[in-house]
Amino acid sequence: MTDTLTPSTPPSTAPSVTQERRIVTAIPGPRSVELQQRRLATVSGGVGSALPVYIVKAHGAIVVDVDGNQFIDLGAGIGVTTIGHTEASVVAAAVGQAEDFIHTLFTVTPYEEYVRVCELLAEHTPGDFAKKSVLINSGAEAVENGVKIARKFTGRRAVAVLDHAYHGRTVLTMAMNYKAMPYATGYGPLASDVYHVPSSYPYHDGLSGADAAARTIAYLDKVIGASDLACLVVEPIQGEGGFMVAAEGYFTALQDWCTANGVVMIADEIQSGMARTGAYYASEHFGWVPDLVLTAKGIAGGFPLAAVTGRAEIMDASQTGGLGGTFGGNPVSCAAAIAVFEAIEANNLLAEGQRIEKTLRAGLGKLQDKYDIIGDIRGRGAMIAIELVQPGTGATTKVANAAAVNSIAAYAAQHGVLLLTAGTYGNVLRFLPSLAVTDALLLDALSVIDDAIAAL
């Protein structure tokens, strides 16, 4: 064969998505209702959907449904399309890679893209030391591998996690979550040797970082014992739990204790990493350098990819063949991830996270002055939440107001704003927009939320 194969990339003829909110039918619209009926017949009832509008197109910070409604996306697929939906360089990298080759399996015949992603992770994760990575497919798989790697390195059994944590839905990780419902209820027996210890939740516990760390360490010491503890897994900003930001000095005190006791401290940065918070990794906000860092969600612009990255001596403790998996580090996902790292640099996206925090804090602060149900505003960068409490009690009892959260999210959806809920007690609204969201879209969304609270 002498023919040169010419990959054909037809120019997209689809109209581009205007960056504006537009509601043209009831929500959900008639075509979404039809699709929902088909779904009910064949999709497991165990799979939920926050808002059953079926999406046909998305770009930047806007998603478009089958009925032509356009939503301001303040969820980004739970922090996945961090640099924006269908970002042009990510699309081009993925299309180009798909034309070259889609799969070989790195553990059979390797390729450069996998190596390049590991180089970028070594460069951008916290810490100035030799680092190595393994690539896998999902956040939960990253958590599972982090635990395996720490156990192999330490020769110890126990895994500690913080109150209000969320780490996934696999058989190991469901035992690592704070909430039994819906993640673990009825799915037992749960994995053994997983211990839940108190966290730092300044809005409720009022503890300094040093005091909260002393309380956590007391549990680690008494309930588990350092000599049996392989790893402490923590989210630098807790995601599903409600975007709790630990008190200053909390993580560094825990890291010091872990280092002194031979325990591997793992940052689950699956939601908070990859430029989400105005830094590459949220650990940086706390001056914390973890032993291992878990990356997933935002790393590949929407393609499935995850990583465990950390100290070379810990990552190399595993026997050859002990880590990996068929789809781990898929070439298309890796090509997309490389494009994401390049876009963060080229477009100075850390500054976009900082801009979004400023705009959200200003707007939400005004709403807090106006409405006494907004108890706390917290988070970093494009990872900001408000905790809603019962009216009149905000300053004193801080009683959860999940009903308000659900009403506001429902009202927002009806008016073209896709807003996610969170929180152990279901009383947190989280703002997790893509870094492509403009201030104009954020202000528009905030005005809808203002109306939603007024309508309660």
Ligand SMILES: *Cc1c(COP(=O)(O)O)cnc(C)c1O
């Ligand atoms: C989403 C998430 C996970 C699980 O990731 P999956 O890709 O859904 O398996 C784990 N930890 C945190 C902090 C997360 O936000």
